[in-house]
Each structure stands twice: as structure tokens, then as C-alpha cells.
Amino acid sequence: MESLKVLELKNASRYYPNGQVHALKDISLNVKKNEYISIIGVSGSGKSTLLNILGCLDVVTSGKYILNGIEVSQLDNDTISSIRNREIGFVFQMFHLLKDHTALENVMLPLLYAGMDMHDAKEKAAVYLEKVEMKDRMNHKPFEMSGGQQQRTAIARALVNEPSIILADEPTGNLDTSTSREIMKLIADIHTTGSTVIYITHEENIAAMASRTIKIRDGEIEYDHLN
Numbered sequence: 560m561e562s563l564k565v566l567e568l569k570n571a572s573r574y575y576p577n578g579q580v581h582a583l584k585d586i587s588l589n590v591k592k593n594e595y596i597s598i599i600g601v602s603g604s605g606k607s608t609l610l611n612i613l614g615c616l617d618v619v620t621s622g623k624y625i626l627n628g629i630e631v632s633q634l635d636n637d638t639i640s641s642i643r644n645r646e647i648g649f650v651f652q653m654f655h656l657l658k659d660h661t662a663l664e665n666v667m668l669p670l671l672y673a674g675m676d677m678h679d680a681k682e683k684a685a686v687y688l689e690k691v692e693m694k695d696r697m698n699h700k701p702f703e704m705s706g707g708q709q710q711r712t713a714i715a716r717a718l719v720n721e722p723s724i725i726l727a728d729e730p731t732g733n734l735d736t737s738t739s740r741e742i743m744k745l746i747a748d749i750h751t752t753g754s755t756v757i758y759i760t761h762e763e764n765i766a767a768m769a770s771r772t773i774k775i776r777d778g779e780i781e782y783d784h785l786n
Contacts (some may be wrong), residue, residue: 586609
């Protein structure tokens, strides 16, 4: 039986009138459950705009975005925020950890936003930090961790709400080659547990690790193929 679609763009465009930028142009795209997808393109191609729309951080100017059967453009901001916290986990190039919080406290945040009590959130966050081999660093703050350790913490934070979709924006962009391999292996392992994973990269060898690659050029899909 064909896998269920979790994400769908229908003739989606994103236009920023202040800067007169047409970031995405009439894009149609389907993503099925448990796909492992890389998005590649040069700076300014529209790949980050695409990821932001898929992650409900931005909205289409025209067309439709459907997430797990729900048309996102028809929802109010509070509903979108709730869906984003429940359905989507984000991993960013710059980690975006709160500098005055420990690894444990950073990973707890999505759980607390979702309404979980402090004790349960602490226990669950500790479990997910252990999953990414950060058990011995959970009481360290970001400045006390290496780049790889910070990214592992960010990945634990992305996973802790058990989202159906993981979106990663240049997850290895600030890491050395050896650490990049470790992080990409960790992301691949996440995919094998059943999550749909989509990540942006500008490196073709990193893009090739996914089972499907989409290349964006000038706001349009140049190609979309299986690796």
C-alpha cells in the first residue's frame, strides 16, 4: 500500500513585496511518511524559504500547504504554533540553544511548552539526551560543550516531543568533517525509527546520504530524484 503523504505543496509561491523577492515560484511537492530527503541549492535559491514553509515558520503567498491532511494557510497563528510544536522538530545550523540553560533545560523546553509538568519533562529530556550520547553533558551549558555536543543537544530537543517530521537546516554547516559524519549518522538513525526527515545542505556528498534529493534554483525545483 502506498505510503501516506505527510506534506504536500500545491502550486505554492512565496513573494516578499518589501524586497521585491519571489523566493518560491509555483512549487508542487509531495512528501510521504518516513521519507529521507535532502534539499540542495546555492545561497538565495529558495531552499531555506521552502524549509521554513514546510516547518510552519512562514506561509505561502499563493497556493496551498497541507500538513498531515490539514491546510495550514487556513489556520490562525496559535493553531499553527501548536501544530508546529507537536508535529515538527527543528535542527538548525547555529544550534539555537539558550546560552544560560543547561542541555537538560534546553531539551525540556518543548515539553514544557506542550504543557507537561516539570518532573516528567525532566525525566523525558534526560532519556533523549542519553539517546544522543549526551548523558554526561546534560548539566553543561552551551559554552561548555563542543559544536558536535551542542548539535546533539539540539537534535535531542527536536526529538523529545516525538514529532512525525524532522527538519534540519544545514545541520553540519558549523562542524568539522569528522563531527559532520557523526551527526549525519545520527540523523540517518532517526530516520530508521520512522520519522520523516528533510534536511538542507549545500554539500552534494551530504545530500547524497538521503534517499531522495530535491534541487532548488531561483525559487523553482530544478530536479527531484531518488539517490
